[in-house]
Amino acid sequence: MKTRARFRRAVAGGAALALSLALAACGGGSSAGGSNEFHVLVYGDAGNRVEKQLVATFNKTSEVKAVLDTVPGADYQQKLQTVINTPQAPDVFFNWGGGSIQPFVEADLLLPLDDMIKKDPGLKANFLPSVFETARVGGKSYGVPMRGTQPVLLFHNKKVLADAGVEPPRTWDDLLAAVKELKGAGVTPIALGGGDKWTTMMWFEYLYDRVAGPELFKKALAGEKEVWESADSRKALDMLRQLVDAGAFGTNYDSVKFTDGGSPALLASGKAGFELMGSWAYSTQQEADPDFARNDLGYGTFPSVAGGKGDAAGLVGNTNNFYSVTRSTKHAEAIAEFLKLMYSDEFVEAQLAMGNLPTTTNTTKFLDSADNPEYLTYQYDLVDKAPAFQLSWDQAYPPKNMTPIYVAVQQFFNKQLDADGFIKAMQALTTV
Numbered sequence: 475m476k477t478r479a480r481f482r483r484a485v486a487g488g489a490a491l492a493l494s495l496a497l498a499a500c501g502g503g504s505s506a507g508g509s510n511e512f513h514v515l516v517y518g519d520a521g522n523r524v525e526k527q528l529v530a531t532f533n534k535t536s537e538v539k540a541v542l543d544t545v546p547g548a549d550y551q552q553k554l555q556t557v558i559n560t561p562q563a564p565d566v567f568f569n570w571g572g573g574s575i576q577p578f579v580e581a582d583l584l585l586p587l588d589d590m591i592k593k594d595p596g597l598k599a600n601f602l603p604s605v606f607e608t609a610r611v612g613g614k615s616y617g618v619p620m621r622g623t624q625p626v627l628l629f630h631n632k633k634v635l636a637d638a639g640v641e642p643p644r645t646w647d648d649l650l651a652a653v654k655e656l657k658g659a660g661v662t663p664i665a666l667g668g669g670d671k672w673t674t675m676m677w678f679e680y681l682y683d684r685v686a687g688p689e690l691f692k693k694a695l696a697g698e699k700e701v702w703e704s705a706d707s708r709k710a711l712d713m714l715r716q717l718v719d720a721g722a723f724g725t726n727y728d729s730v731k732f733t734d735g736g737s738p739a740l741l742a743s744g745k746a747g748f749e750l751m752g753s754w755a756y757s758t759q760q761e762a763d764p765d766f767a768r769n770d771l772g773y774g775t776f777p778s779v780a781g782g783k784g785d786a787a788g789l790v791g792n793t794n795n796f797y798s799v800t801r802s803t804k805h806a807e808a809i810a811e812f813l814k815l816m817y818s819d820e821f822v823e824a825q826l827a828m829g830n831l832p833t834t835t836n837t838t839k840f841l842d843s844a845d846n847p848e849y850l851t852y853q854y855d856l857v858d859k860a861p862a863f864q865l866s867w868d869q870a871y872p873p874k875n876m877t878p879i880y881v882a883v884q885q886f887f888n889k890q891l892d893a894d895g896f897i898k899a900m901q902a903l904t905t906v
Contacts (some may be wrong), residue, residue, distance in 0.1 A: 512805040515564035518544035566805040570869035571609035605833040617796030622830030624792040662724040665728035665746035667732030671880035687783035688862040699901040719790035756829035
């Protein structure tokens with residue numbers, strides 16, 4: 475996905491009205507009424523270009539038509555939660571797998587896809603196994619990958635770094651040194667759309683991975699709350715505090731958002747040196763400032779931490795996005811045909827053209843011919859070689875934990891919570 479949206483929260487009211495009107499005759503409701511269409515609800519962002527293209531391709535030959543409904547990314551989760559258990563539920567919807575669909579499975583709202591897979595084994599066999607497994611719950615498959623893998627990368631403005639005599643950091647000490655040099659050059663070292671909160675969370679995810687290794691978070695998800703008060707946890711928090719106190723993010727990061735293009739603009743305009751962001755940042759910049767994306771947008775991995783337990787090749791982010799199907803749909807057969815497009819050559823080529831990296835087994839044959847082969851091959855190699863790929867905290871935990879996580883990370887950054895307060899907040903999260 476490109477952004478977690480390019481839309482402002484100010485349009486939330488209008489979006490909610492538009493959504494209610496758009497969904498009033500869709501999903502389970504339309505199916506029950508015998509409508510010859512099914513509705514596909516997706517996260518609204520630049521990635522919708524491909525979704526629109528595939529819906530148009532499907533509708534050329536199908537008697538049952540697919541209808542695409544988009545919700546601005548900043549509002550997507552809330553809107554999905556609102557409609558998923560109503561007659562207005564979509565037939566197919568975008569998600570992140572993992573904890574994001576677990577409550578829906580437990581509430582018996584989703585259709586297991588195993589029967590579809592028996593009829594068309596390609597719905598499973600044509601995707602990388604480690605990615606496909608992310609949408610399995612209780613031994614059953616509930617999702618088909620539908621965009622691309624999205625590791626979080628450390629992006630930079632090549633010109634800004636060159637002017638300041640700074641190299642992309644390989645270690646944590648390198649990053650701290652770069653922060654000092656960029657501040658001295660009158661540049662905000664790191665752009666941060668703190669107003670979105672999930673952007674701030676990425677710094678926690680990576681530092682915890684580098685300091686403690688992926689096992690700490692795995693244990694936390696398994697209900698071992700004591701790991702949050704471990705020495706490794708406290709070390710990661712100390713390092714985050716050090717970075718904030720060094721002025722790495724400036725002073726007004728909570729008034730900036732990624733979702734309205736604010737933080738990407740800081741990077742592209744040369745007002746900031748770095749931005750830690752999912753791989754969709756490439757398509758964000760490609761759409762908003764193609765010259766910058768082509769000439770001065772650099773990227774690299776998150777720095778290593780001396781003495782840390784995490785492998786420097788480890789990744790965090792979203793393994794992929796998925797389409798899941800609601801149990802109430804009346805068009806399962808047509809939807810199965812629609813889902814086949816998610817491993818088609820057309821799908822792969824369209825995603826690659828946006829800078830997204832599909833996790834289909836036919837992806838590699840298109841890498842060299844893509845518009846941005848260097849970036850895509852770099853991503854592919856990272857994902858292929860990563861010893862661990864940690865799903866974003868807000869997607870690994872069940873959705874009800876999303877707001878508590880966001881509040882905790884924001885308040886720790888702003889010194890409204892100390893380490894003990896942050897630890898208690900994370901221990902209060904629920905895994906069911």
